[in-house]
Amino acid sequence: MEKITSFTIDHIKLQPGVYVSRKDPVGDQVITTFDIRMTSPNEEPVMNTAELHAMEHLAATFLRNHSEFGPKVIYWGPMGCRTGNYLLLNGDYESKDIIPLMIEMFEFIRDFEGEIPGASAKDCGNYLDMNPGMAKYLARKYLNEVLYDIKPDRLVYPE
Secondary structure (H helix, E strand, O other): OOOOHHHHOOOOOOOOEEEEEEEEEEOOEEEEEEEEEOOOOOOOOOOOHHHHHHHHHHHHHHHHOOOOOHHHEEEEEEOOOOOEEEEEEEOOOOHHHHHHHHHHHHHHHHHOOOOOOOOOOOOOOOOOOOOHHHHHHHHHHHHHHHHOOOOHHHOOOOO
16 A cells, blocks of 8 residues: 555654645645644654643634634644644645634634633533643644744745
8 A cells, every 4th residue: 555645754854833734626626734733743742632632622613713714624633643733724725824823723722711612521522631721831832932933944844
């Protein structure tokens, strides 16, 4: 079997950033998959499931309610390796196109107060596995270390 595209990226060189992972034609539309890489693979500790889960609930709620991008959101969710998240948007985008959206979203997560949306037994299959404090910490770290002054090499996969 052929390796899938995401397994051909050099994860030794990969650093936190916002990358276009792939673009898939669907009829006359394009679905753009973004790699929202939050930690340096195989160098930094991975994120735990509880903070990723809290982040997923907050990010998905924010994105689906966004006035411009909400109708274009296909999916937001964590990578199995727990070094980042995937965002799928309906449309043909480049990484730079979503930096303002990612800043707005991670500021929302960083500043969130109150009950996590959907964090109840009725609404979620594992509602007790949430760590909003760590989700907020990771959002702040990603904003400060990556998004606020993102460099061009953090917008395109390394060769």
